[in-house]
Amino acid sequence: MKYNITQKKDIGGTDYLLEVEAPQVAERIRPGNFVVLITVPNGERIPMSVQKAEDGKIAMFVKKLGKTSRALDACGECTTLEAVVGPMGKPVELKKFGNVVFVSDLVCGHAENYLFSQVFSKIEGNHMISMQTFPTKDEIYPEEYLAKGLCDEYYLTTKDGSVGLKGHYLEKLKELLDEGRCDIIFGGGDIPSLHELAKLTRPYEVPTIVTVRQIMVDATGMCGSCRVFVSGEMKLSCIDGPMFDATKLDFEDIISRLGMFKEAEAKAMEWCKQQQECK
Amino acid sequence: MPNIHIPRQEMPKQAPEDRRDNFNEVALGFTAELAQKEAQRCIQCKKPFCIDGCPVEIDIPAFIKFISEGDFEGALKKVREENLLPGICGRVCPQEQQCEIQCVLGKKQEPVAIGRLERFVADWGKQTGFDDEFHIEEKKKSVAVVGSGPASISCAIDLRRFGYQVTLFEALHKAGGVLQYGIPEFRLPKKIVDFEINNLDELGVDVKINTVIGQHVEFDELRGFFDAVFLGTGAGAPLFLNIEGEKLKGLYSANEFLIRTNLMKAYKFPEYDTPIICGNKVGVIGAGNVAMDAARCAVRLGADEVYILYRRTKKQAPARLEELENALEEGVILKELVNPVRVLGTDDGWVRAIELIMMELGEPDSSGRARPIPIENSEFEMELDTVVVALGTKPNRLFLNKVPELETTPWGTIQVDERLKTNMEGVYAGGDAVRGNATVILALGDGRTAARSIHAYLQNGKH
Numbered sequence: 184m185k186y187n188i189t190q191k192k193d194i195g196g197t198d199y200l201l202e203v204e205a206p207q208v209a210e211r212i213r214p215g216n217f218v219v220l221i222t223v224p225n226g227e228r229i230p231m232s233v234q235k236a237e238d239g240k241i242a243m244f245v246k247k248l249g250k251t252s253r254a255l256d257a258c259g260e261c262t263t264l265e266a267v268v269g270p271m272g273k274p275v276e277l278k279k280f281g282n283v284v285f286v287s288d289l290v291c292g293h294a295e296n297y298l299f300s301q302v303f304s305k306i307e308g309n310h311m312i313s314m315q316t317f318p319t320k321d322e323i324y325p326e327e328y329l330a331k332g333l334c335d336e337y338y339l340t341t342k343d344g345s346v347g348l349k350g351h352y353l354e355k356l357k358e359l360l361d362e363g364r365c366d367i368i369f370g371g372g373d374i375p376s377l378h379e380l381a382k383l384t385r386p387y388e389v390p391t392i393v394t395v396r397q398i399m400v401d402a403t404g405m406c407g408s409c410r411v412f413v414s415g416e417m418k419l420s421c422i423d424g425p426m427f428d429a430t431k432l433d434f435e436d437i438i439s440r441l442g443m444f445k446e447a448e449a450k451a452m453e454w455c456k457q458q459q460e461c462k
Numbered sequence: 463m464p465n466i467h468i469p470r471q472e473m474p475k476q477a478p479e480d481r482r483d484n485f486n487e488v489a490l491g492f493t494a495e496l497a498q499k500e501a502q503r504c505i506q507c508k509k510p511f512c513i514d515g516c517p518v519e520i521d522i523p524a525f526i527k528f529i530s531e532g533d534f535e536g537a538l539k540k541v542r543e544e545n546l547l548p549g550i551c552g553r554v555c556p557q558e559q560q561c562e563i564q565c566v567l568g569k570k571q572e573p574v575a576i577g578r579l580e581r582f583v584a585d586w587g588k589q590t591g592f593d594d595e596f597h598i599e600e601k602k603k604s605v606a607v608v609g610s611g612p613a614s615i616s617c618a619i620d621l622r623r624f625g626y627q628v629t630l631f632e633a634l635h636k637a638g639g640v641l642q643y644g645i646p647e648f649r650l651p652k653k654i655v656d657f658e659i660n661n662l663d664e665l666g667v668d669v670k671i672n673t674v675i676g677q678h679v680e681f682d683e684l685r686g687f688f689d690a691v692f693l694g695t696g697a698g699a700p701l702f703l704n705i706e707g708e709k710l711k712g713l714y715s716a717n718e719f720l721i722r723t724n725l726m727k728a729y730k731f732p733e734y735d736t737p738i739i740c741g742n743k744v745g746v747i748g749a750g751n752v753a754m755d756a757a758r759c760a761v762r763l764g765a766d767e768v769y770i771l772y773r774r775t776k777k778q779a780p781a782r783l784e785e786l787e788n789a790l791e792e793g794v795i796l797k798e799l800v801n802p803v804r805v806l807g808t809d810d811g812w813v814r815a816i817e818l819i820m821m822e823l824g825e826p827d828s829s830g831r832a833r834p835i836p837i838e839n840s841e842f843e844m845e846l847d848t849v850v851v852a853l854g855t856k857p858n859r860l861f862l863n864k865v866p867e868l869e870t871t872p873w874g875t876i877q878v879d880e881r882l883k884t885n886m887e888g889v890y891a892g893g894d895a896v897r898g899n900a901t902v903i904l905a906l907g908d909g910r911t912a913a914r915s916i917h918a919y920l921q922n923g924k925h
């Protein structure tokens with residue numbers, strides 16, 4: 184069985200939208216879950232966040248970063264995926280928290296921001312605040328892919344100030360924290376930013392739950408590659424996470440091990456380029 | 463006529479210096495001539511003890527007799543009466559501890575090479591396109607089998623032969639469980655696994671890959687859809703050492719090292735997408751079969767020096783002797799009586815060395831093996847750039863967490879009775895999910911036992 188790709192389009196910078204038919208997965212995806220994709224028969228198992236699950240389809244945001252994501256983007260004839268597995272990981276509890284904030288500054292984080300905003304804003308008693316940071320105006324997604332229309336309060340920031348507030352979400356978030364307007368903060372995207380987020384919120388003692396997907400191989404709890412340390416205790420981000428209390432995570436370990444395969448990734452890209460040239 | 467004066471026939475193997483550089487199968491299998499010669503050694507005991515040693519009760523003397531007469535088809539049919547995975551079992555069963563240890567010849571000389579003969583007939587069948595059909599009397603009742611490792615495969619096959627409608631669910635993208643992700647290509651070629659798993663399709667078992675029970679489909683839903691359930695979820699979660707340095711880059715669980723290499727084919731990177739970084743000096747902690755597999759993969763991935771670091775001595779190593787010898791032939795170095803204290807890293811977070819402490823052997827412990835005792839102040843450093851932890855595995859929490867009402871043992875394995883029934887109505891379990899770390903053939907045996915219990919349950923109603 185293959186999974187039909189129903190949409191693939193550029194949405195900003197090096198990011199694109201990927202939509203696939205996967206009815207069973209779509210029906211069960213909750214905020215906090217992720218899916219595993221295999222694009223081609225020789226492919227790796229790639230964990231991905233879901234932006235939207237509707238009508239038997241799931242949509243994801245993908246960055247053209249490594250061999251697989253670029254190859255999939257470049258391949259016009261690729262109309263199917265080998266596998267779409269999920270929902271994986273633990274969903275977060277859907278309940279009234281009060282002021283719920285979601286912050287994101289990178290592709291997967293933006294997808295999560297959308298889904299969280301969509302779901303949490305509908306729970307009575309929640310005031311959903313969404314913050315999204317992009318590097319510059321040209322990289323901002325079209326409005327229908329932003330959390331803007333789904334939340335009660337929205338802040339768009341660009342690092343260069345070309346649109347919206349100037350700077351990173353961390354700066355605006357600090358204002359909200361000072362005003363005592365955050366009951367829970369969720370975050371996704373760039374890992375060093377999430378580390379900064381944890382440092383920022385710790386003194387305020389506001390629960391801060393972030394997505395950390397350490398490098399995964401099977402993503403079903405078997406390999407231990409995605410181990411992270413929460414207050415010194417080993418957890419697997421595929422089955423115990425991927426969302427953890429940011430203030431308890433060992434970010435230095437996470438950031439160090441996320442870089443383990445950098446050289447291999449470069450080699451794969453080089454190989455891929457040569458293959459295309461040969462064709 | 464049996465001829466006990468023929469010596470046990472050696473199976474041709476790839477030479478160590480050749481096989482260090484490739485993932486092709488090491489053991490090449492008997493030729494027909496060798497197989498017949500070996501088969502003639504069997505004295506056809508009236509009371510064959512070898513069958514008692516076989517967890518799936520193959521009529522061993524009968525199939526060997528067929529081989530000695532040159533009737534390979536007859537031999538294969540006889541084996542397949544009890545075991546539809548002879549190519550797999552002939553390769554990975556620890557026959558020396560099961561059927562062959564019971565062989566009467568073994569008392570005075572070497573036992574008949576039962577495993578090699580089983581493998582021979584399986585390979586003969588594959589090469590010649592042998593096909594036999596089973597008559598199945600269809601029943602309406604249905605059974606879900608969770609997991610697709612050896613226990614699940616054998617359970618699914620037997621249930622199907624009883625006539626039940628069987629659906630098998632696998633979380634990963636390939637069926638086979640440990641046969642796919644764990645055991646390396648050079649010991650068990652994946653084309654053999656795929657070929658024998660194909661039996662499931664041919665029998666009409668509905669195999670659903672990429673389906674995670676408990677995530678994709680809730681367990682209660684599953685129980686609602688099916689009349690009975692077999693859990694063969696394995697023991698797939700890795701154990702770590704809980705020592706300093708496990709955060710370092712270059713430290714792998716054996717599971718990760720093997721999954722990358724076998725299931726994801728990292729040795730073919732970048733043609734295959736999943737990479738592996740194997741350094742020049744590799745230390746594998748543990749001396750079981752998985753440790754040998756990891757060490758031998760490291761050799762093939764290009765490591766200059768590969769060490770098995772073991773706290774006891776060669777004599778107590780839990781690995782099959784054959785696998786340990788194979789590893790040593792390939793240049794793996796067994797370092798006995800050492801135990802890891804901590805793993806040391808470079809400034810940028812890569813493994814640099816391991817600190818070991820020397821051990822000595824004391825009185826036997828509960829396992830019957832001499833207890834290793836650390837020798838005070840004997841710590842020393844050994845330079846390594848890759849560490850693989852092969853200390854065994856435990857049941858995967860992914861499924862168990864979702865079914866808190868399922869009774870487990872203090873070790874996290876599923877609690878069952880002698881019929882392999884769990885505490886839940888109509889739910890049975892077997893293989894590593896129940897046993898912890900055991901063997902393929904014991905899992906196959908469990909699958910068969912569970913199939914019989916499920917058959918009895920579905921025929922007679924509640925247990």
